[in-house]
Amino acid sequence: MSLxxxxxxxxxxxxxKAGELYAVIPVPTLxxxxxxxxxxxxxxxxxxxxxxxxxxxxxxxxxxxxKSLYQTNTLIAGxxxxxxxxxxxxxxxxxxxxxxxxxxxxxxxxxxxxxxxTATGTSFGIVAQGSFTGSIDNVSVKEYTSxxxxxxxxxxxxxxxxxxxxxxxxxxxxxxLIxxxxxxxxxxxxxxxxxxxxxxAAILDxxxxxxxxxxxxxxxxxxxxxxxxxxxxxxxxxxFRLYDALGVVSYGLSLGENIFYxxxxxSTYTLTPLGLGGAAGTISNVSVKQVDRDNVPRIDxxxxxxxxxxxxxxxxxxxxxxxxxxxxxxxxxxxxxxTYNTTETLSPDGTYNATKFIGNGSSGVLxxxxxxxxxxxxxxxxxxxxxxxNVVLKDPNLxxxxxxxxxxxxxxxxxxxESNGTSTQGIWIDDxxxxxxxxxxxxxxxxxxxxxxxxxxxxxxxxxxDQFTRDGIGSLINSTEGVxxxxxxxxxxxxxxxxxxxxxxxxxxxxxxxxxxxxNQIRVFCxxxxxSQVSETFNVTSSLSFNKIAFKYKLNDFALWVNGxxxxxxxxxxxxxxxxxxxxxxxxxxxxFFGKVKQLQVYxxxxxxxxxxxxTS
Amino acid sequence: xxxxxxxxxxxxxxxxxxxxxGTYEVITEEGVTQDVYRNGTQAIVYLxxxxxxxxxxxxxxxxxxxPIYYDGVFYDLMTTEEFDFGIHELFPVNCVHSFLGxxxxxEGTDVDPDELIIE
Numbered sequence: 001m002s003l004x005x006x007x008x009x010x011x012x013x014x015x016x017k018a019g020e021l022y023a024v025i026p027v028p029t030l031x032x033x034x035x036x037x038x039x040x041x042x043x044x045x046x047x048x049x050x051x052x053x054x055x056x057x058x059x060x061x062x063x064x065x066x067k068s069l070y071q072t073n074t075l076i077a078g079x080x081x082x083x084x085x086x087x088x089x090x091x092x093x094x095x096x097x098x099x100x101x102x103x104x105x106x107x108x109x110x111x112x113x114x115x116x117x118t119a120t121g122t123s124f125g126i127v128a129q130g131s132f133t134g135s136i137d138n139v140s141v142k143e144y145t146s147x148x149x150x151x152x153x154x155x156x157x158x159x160x161x162x163x164x165x166x167x168x169x170x171x172x173x174x175x176x177l178i179x180x181x182x183x184x185x186x187x188x189x190x191x192x193x194x195x196x197x198x199x200x201a202a203i204l205d206x207x208x209x210x211x212x213x214x215x216x217x218x219x220x221x222x223x224x225x226x227x228x229x230x231x232x233x234x235x236x237x238x239x240f241r242l243y244d245a246l247g248v249v250s251y252g253l254s255l256g257e258n259i260f261y262x263x264x265x266x267s268t269y270t271l272t273p274l275g276l277g278g279a280a281g282t283i284s285n286v287s288v289k290q291v292d293r294d295n296v297p298r299i300d301x302x303x304x305x306x307x308x309x310x311x312x313x314x315x316x317x318x319x320x321x322x323x324x325x326x327x328x329x330x331x332x333x334x335x336x337x338x339t340y341n342t343t344e345t346l347s348p349d350g351t352y353n354a355t356k357f358i359g360n361g362s363s364g365v366l367x368x369x370x371x372x373x374x375x376x377x378x379x380x381x382x383x384x385x386x387x388x389x390n391v392v393l394k395d396p397n398l399x400x401x402x403x404x405x406x407x408x409x410x411x412x413x414x415x416x417x418e419s420n421g422t423s424t425q426g427i428w429i430d431d432x433x434x435x436x437x438x439x440x441x442x443x444x445x446x447x448x449x450x451x452x453x454x455x456x457x458x459x460x461x462x463x464x465x466d467q468f469t470r471d472g473i474g475s476l477i478n479s480t481e482g483v484x485x486x487x488x489x490x491x492x493x494x495x496x497x498x499x500x501x502x503x504x505x506x507x508x509x510x511x512x513x514x515x516x517x518x519x520n521q522i523r524v525f526c527x528x529x530x531x532s533q534v535s536e537t538f539n540v541t542s543s544l545s546f547n548k549i550a551f552k553y554k555l556n557d558f559a560l561w562v563n564g565x566x567x568x569x570x571x572x573x574x575x576x577x578x579x580x581x582x583x584x585x586x587x588x589x590x591x592x593f594f595g596k597v598k599q600l601q602v603y604x605x606x607x608x609x610x611x612x613x614x615x616t617s
Numbered sequence: 618x619x620x621x622x623x624x625x626x627x628x629x630x631x632x633x634x635x636x637x638x639g640t641y642e643v644i645t646e647e648g649v650t651q652d653v654y655r656n657g658t659q660a661i662v663y664l665x666x667x668x669x670x671x672x673x674x675x676x677x678x679x680x681x682x683x684p685i686y687y688d689g690v691f692y693d694l695m696t697t698e699e700f701d702f703g704i705h706e707l708f709p710v711n712c713v714h715s716f717l718g719x720x721x722x723x724e725g726t727d728v729d730p731d732e733l734i735i736e
Contacts, residue, residue: 152659153659154618154659154660154695154716155659155660155695155716155717155718155719156717156718157717168718224719224720224723226718263720293718294718314660314662316662316714320713331674368674368680369671369672369674369680369684371665371666371668371684454717455717457721458721459712459713459714459715459721460664460713460714460715461714461715461716461717462660462662462693462714462715462716462717463716463717464659464660464695464716464717465660496649497647497649507646517647517649586646589653589654589655590644590646590651590653591646591647591649591651
C-alpha cells in the first residue's frame with residue numbers, strides 16, 4: 001500500500017500567496033450545502049430574532065443590533081466552512097457571524113461576499129450589528145477541506161531565491177496598471193520631440209536638443225503600497241532617465257530590463273521615461289504592478305538544493321544604513337578609499353549597490369556606539385576584488401574576538417556573534433587590504449544567531465516573526481491514531497523550545513515534535529486531556545542539518561523514528577481528543593517554531609514500521 | 618494595521634502598561650517564562666533610549682563625546698487592535714525605527730519626542 005493512501009496533509013515549499021502557504025494535499029474541496037432555504041424562497045427554516053423578516057426572496061433587517069438570523073445543527077465545531085452571501089438595500093450597520101465563525105465584521109456594504117471560517121459551534125447565523133438595515137440573499141455554507149496554512153508576519157522579509165539572490169519574498173499582482181505599456185498602439189502616451197511609437201516600442205530618434213519625455217497616462221494606485229516598475233531599454237546611446245510621480249527613479253537606465261520598486265505617496269501615479277539631448281534608443285515592455293510583501297511565506301534556497309519553508313523570530317537590524325556606506329554614520333578610517341554603488345560587481349541582491357573599499361591592510365570601516373547589551377549577531381556580505389584575501393571582523397567598542405575572514409571572489413555572509421560586555425556595541429570590518437573588497441548588507445541584531453537580511457535606510461528596521469497555523473481541519477486529523485512527520489532543521493542550536501503541533505487550540509490535547517532546550521535534542525510528546533501521555537527525546541548529530549522525524553501515535557503504541565531508525569517507543573498511553581489544528585507553535589501560541597521545514601505530513605493511520613522506515617529514510 | 622509609537626519613563630512602566638492593555642501575556646511553561654503576543658499584537662519593539670545628539674568619534678572609532686538621549690524609553694507597537702495610550706503615544710516626524718516594508722514614518726504627524734511631557 002502506498003503511503004499516499006494514508007496521508008491527509010502534505011505541506012512543502014510549494015505554491016503560496018500573501019498570507020497563505022498552499023498545501024500539496026489535500027486539494028481544496030467543497031462539501032454539500034449545509035444551509036436550508038438559503039435563497040429565502042419561503043419564510044421557513046430560519047430562526048429570526050427581532051428586526052429580521054423573510055419576504056420577497058430575501059431576508060430583510062431593519063435597524064437591528066445584536067439580533068440573529070440563524071439555523072441550528074448546521075455545522076461541526078472545529079471544521080472549516082466557506083460562506084457565500086449577498087447584501088442588498090444596505091443603508092446602515094454591519095453584519096457579523098454567530099460565534100464569530102466568519103469574523104467580527106463580515107459585511108458593511110452592498111455586495112457579494114465569500115468568507116472562509118472555522119466553526120466554533122453547531123449553529124450557523126448572521127448577526128445584525130450597529131442598527132443594520134439591509135437585505136441578504138443566496139446564503140450558502142459548505143464545508144471547506146483544505147490544509148493551506150495561514151501565514152502571518154505583517155511585515156516584508158527577505159530570503160535567498162533560486163538564483164542565490166537576496167530579495168524580498170513577494171507576490172506580484174497579475175493586474176497591469178499601465179495602459180498600453182507594450183506600445184501595441186500609438187495611443188495613451190504623450191510624446192515629446194523625437195519620440196514615436198511603432199512596432200511595439202517607443203523610439204527616440206536623437207533629434208531632440210534637450211531632454212524629451214514620454215509620459216504615461218495616469219494610473220490609480222494605493223498610497224503606501226509597493227509597485228514594481230519594469231522598463232526595457234534597447235539600442236540606446238545612453239542618456240535615458242526615468243521619472244515618476246514621486247520624482248527621479250533613475251538617472252541612467254541600463255540596457256535590458258530595468259526593475260524598480262516604488263511606493264507612491266499619491267493615488268495618481270505616472271511614469272515618464274526621458275531621453276537627454278541627442279540620446280537615441282528604444283523603450284518597450286513598460287509595466288507597473290502592485291507587489292505584496294507582508295505575510296508572504298518565504299521559500300528559501302539558502303545553501304542551494306531543495307528549498308525550505310523559513311520561519312524566523314522577530315528581529316531588528318540596529319544598523320540604520322545597512323547598504324549606504326557613504327553616510328557619515330559609517331566611520332571610514334584613514335587609508336580606506338570607498339567607491340559607492342560600484343558597477344564592477346552585482347551585489348547579493350542582483351543590483352549595483354555594493355561598496356568597494358580599497359584599504360592599506362591596517363584600517364577599515366566601522367559603526368560603533370550602538371546602544372545594545374548582551375549577545376548580538378553581527379553579519380555582513382563580503383567578497384574580494386581578486387583572489388583570496390583576509391579581513392578582520394570585530395566589535396569597535398570593545399574588541400573581544402578578532403575574527404579573521406577569508407574572502408573569495410564569491411559573496412559570502414560572515415558573522416561574529418558575541419557580547420562585548422558593554423552597553424554599546426557595533427561592527428568593524430578591519431584590515432582591508434590594498435587589493436580591496438566589496439561590502440554589502442551590514443546587520444547587527446540582538447540574538448545568538450544571525451537571521452535573514454533586513455535592509456535599512458535611515459533607521460532601524462524590524463522584521464516580525466513568521467507564524468504558520470491552520471485551524472478547522474478536524475476532518476483531516478485522526479485523533480485516535482496517526483503519524484506526524486516533518487523534515488526540519490533548526491536555525492541555531494540555541495537552547496530554546498521550538499515546537500510543531502497537531503492540537504485542539506490548546507495545550508491540553510496535542511501531538512508534538514520539537515527541538516528542546518537541550519543541545520541537538522528533538523522530542524515527541526503526546527498530551528490528552530491535559531495529561532502527559534508520552535514524551536520521548538533523541539539527540540541528533542546536528543539540529544542544524546535536516547532530519548526526518550516521524551511520531552507514530554496510537555493507543556498504547558507510540559514510536560519515534562528519526563532518519564530511518566526507530567529510536568524510541570512507548571507502549572502506554574492514550575491519544576489526544578479533538579485535534580483540529582496544525583500549528584508552528586505549542587498549540588496556544590507560545591514556543592513558536594523557528595526553523596526550516598522541507599516537508600510536513602500528517603497520516604490518518606499509525607503506519608507500519610516498514611512504512612515509517614521508508615518515510616524517514 | 619496600527620502602529621503605535623510610545624514613550625514611557627522607564628521600561629518597567631512601559632512593560633506594565635502594554636501588559637495591562639493585553640498586548641502580550643507572560644507565560645511560564647516547561648520552566649521557561651516568555652512574553653507571548655496576544656489580542657492582535659504583531660510586534661512589540663523595545664527601542665530603549667533614542668539619541669537626540671549623536672556621539673562623536675575619532676578616526677579610529679573611539680568615542681570623543683557621548684550621545685545625548687531624549688528622556689525616557691520608547692516602544693513601537695504593531696497591532697490589529699486600537700488602544701488609547703494617552704500621553705504615552707507619540708507622533709514623531711522623523712522616526713528612528715520602522716517595520717520592514719512600511720514607510721519610515723508610517724504613523725507620524727507632528728510631535729517631536731522631546732515635546733512630550735512625561736507624567
